[in-house]
Amino acid sequence: MRTDFDHLFEAAAAFVGVAALADDEAGKAFVNLMKSLFPFDYCVIFAYRGAERPIDLFSTFDAREYEIFVRMYQDGPYLLDPFFSAASLPKPGVWRMRALAPDRFFASEYYRSYYVKTGLSEEVGFFVPAGESVTVVLSLMRGEALGVFRDAEYGLMRKAEPFVAAMVRHVWGRLGPRFDRAVTGRRHGAASEGASARARISQRLTARETSIIELVLQGHSSESIGLRLGVATGTVKVHRRNIYRKLGISSQAQLMSLYLGRLKVPE
Template identity: 30%
Template sequence: MTLSLDDIAWHRSVGQLIDALDKPNFWTQLVRLLDQYVSFDSWVALLFSADQRPQVFAECPGEDGSPDQLFQDYLRGLYLLDPFYIACREQSRTGLYRLSEVAPEHFELTEYYQRYFRLNVVADEIQFNCQLEGDRTLCLSLGSTQRFSGQQIALLSLIQPWVLGLLRQRLPYEINEVVALAPAPPQADWRVQLEESVQQLKGAQLTARELDVGRLMLSGCSSKEIARKLEISVETVKVHKKHMYSKLGIKSQSELFSIFLQAQNA
């Protein structure tokens, strides 16, 4: 078997990344290598954990070098509506995943998509997921202003074993080793936090099931998808929605999303 110059260049680059596993510029070096093969416009490396806010290990710098306010909103609570986060929590998996594989049926109609995703990620997203012990997932997410082509996805699928292996080997070298190597102390359930905030903001007492229905609605799930996920009937979903809207004094998902944002920032 004869190696091409491209093969040699790839293996040489992977060798350099192995040498850089304990270096501060590891993530930058990795995404620069990937960008040579597939173009993308944004990236972030983060850790999803059960009952914990995502921990960011590295992210692409903003145009002026300042923190991205939209991404800060994501870390405060919008991540609960992220299709990739939801997919990780519902079924932990290792591999390469496209937005189209995890996004709910009505994702592009949601306020989350209109007010966050299309502004921060723009058009498409793919994510390398590395499942870890303790119900955690190490992720490298790539965002693009254009849809990733089938050819690009095929190429990323071909190299994913190298990328996932590098992600696993990098984890022990992250600065916060307590979080990286062992499960962090659990925070309060997000439902409890959100319910307390909603009660303070609107004086409303929502049930756990109403909160579940509301979050799934905001993430883009249709009534059928919500019914399937919660193992209830579509009619029951509609009843929960009606009660929730009545308690909050609202008439639209746009208003519900605004309350959700206020609650996360409260």
């Protein structure tokens, strides 16, 4: 692994003395900066505020990839993403997906029905609280050909994190109004099928049961859910049986389909 200092300084210079950068300009400069350190296949930058639909600030995807990684993700699967959970805490720093994932993540319905479609070998994110309750996550991704990031490459990311955080706060430090405009626009438009389905599910379940189905779909085992909610594992299992009975389903696959609006929620 050899650092390309020419590209490193060229990319860093894009941020020096510039009062404002467009999303695309900042995203490309970030990609150039990181590619001077190590190779990767994709980059996507999302902004998160609470449980609101994340804003896609930049990505390197083609049209087909954008549909999977962004459009499909924004319609509901983001709520089950370990990166979303970490952004909501917030949990600043540089994090590997596998370090944030629940104990049953790779056997979860979210992983099987959505994440596996990405074909990723690994995803690592810079998590930067940007003010106004917004966290910006800059994700670097590798497919099977490049494989996972090596420890030395991950170490370089951690060294670069203070610079990346300063860049994010400079470029994307005032995203609150963009979220407000997006919320206003959705109020005047039709809700997505997934959002409507989740609202109907919440009406049929208690707040505790709603929390449990999200944890189940995220990939938490009953034991992990019990620890998070401070209840016995047996109590979690009773809740899960009650949830399936109320929703008229018998599998996690059906639960995921209901959650994303692919099955009709029973009246």
